[in-house]
Amino acid sequence: QSVLTQPPSVSGAPGQRVTISCTGSSSNIGGGYDVHWYQQLPGTAPKLLMYGNNNRPSGVPDRFSGSKSDTSASLAITGLRAEDEADYYCQSYDGRSASWLFGGGTKLTVL
Amino acid sequence: QLQLQESGPGLVKSSETLSLTCTVSGGSLSSSSDCWGWIRQPPGKGLEWIGSFYHSGSTYYNPSLKSQVTISVDTSRNQFSLELSSVTAADTAVYYCARHEYIGYYYMDVWGKGTTVTVSS
Numbered sequence: 001q002s003v004l005t006q007p008p009s010v011s012g013a014p015g016q017r018v019t020i021s022c023t024g025s026s027s028n029i030g031g032g033y034d035v036h037w038y039q040q041l042p043g044t045a046p047k048l049l050m051y052g053n054n055n056r057p058s059g060v061p062d063r064f065s066g067s068k069s070d071t072s073a074s075l076a077i078t079g080l081r082a083e084d085e086a087d088y089y090c091q092s093y094d095g096r097s098a099s100w101l102f103g104g105g106t107k108l109t110v111l
Numbered sequence: 112q113l114q115l116q117e118s119g120p121g122l123v124k125s126s127e128t129l130s131l132t133c134t135v136s137g138g139s140l141s142s143s144s145d146c147w148g149w150i151r152q153p154p155g156k157g158l159e160w161i162g163s164f165y166h167s168g169s170t171y172y173n174p175s176l177k178s179q180v181t182i183s184v185d186t187s188r189n190q191f192s193l194e195l196s197s198v199t200a201a202d203t204a205v206y207y208c209a210r211h212e213y214i215g216y217y218y219m220d221v222w223g224k225g226t227t228v229t230v231s232s
Contacts, residue, residue: 034216036218045224045225048218048219051220052216089157089158091158093217098171099160100148100160104157105157
């Protein structure tokens with residue numbers, strides 16, 4: 001069981017908006033540590049999707065956005081497209097254990 | 112363009128030591144602020160951070176794996192390595208190396224393609 005909790009799955013129709021939550025605690029997200037998001041397409045390595053809570057690397061469409069509040073963070077995807085179907089992972093740092101943490105991952109299905 | 116490539120045996124016997132190497136090209140391990148590390152993903156499961164080392168030479172390991180893990184670096188070859196001792200079937204996974212870029216905080220911006228390691232009995 002991951003210290004950062006994500007829903008196992010979310011789904012949406014093309015064009016719709018979905019959000020993926022990532023819930024931590026006072027020793028990680030709530031402790032002021034930044035949250036990053038990774039997208040993993042089937043059979044490939046994870047790819048950085050969002051860093052520092054709400055910053056997109058070059059090449060990531062602005063359909064993706066991130067936010068953070070208290071002990072949680074969220075990734076929002078608008079205008080869903082078939083190619084967004086992937087696993088999404090949140091990541092933060094835990095000051096108590098001095099460890100980088102990943103959420104358990106959320107599988108996005110585009111209906 | 113920075114690239115990372117994992118290499119090592121795809122099959123390791125139970126109780127033996129798993130050894131992998133990450134070769135960095137298009138950049139230098141000696142960068143003053145970056146951090147480099149290993150992450151793994153068991154079949155059908157999520158990502159697990161294994162450990163990382165800083166430019167200062169300090170290394171940090173996942174507390175749950177600390178007794179098994181050693182990360183070392185060879186700056187002359189621009190490579191860093193992972194050793195995981197006394198492996199069991201639970202260590203079967205895809206192993207990734209990644210750079211953690213620093214801009215006031217760290218995030219894993221460049222990943223290798225991963226290498227699959229199977230632990231056999």
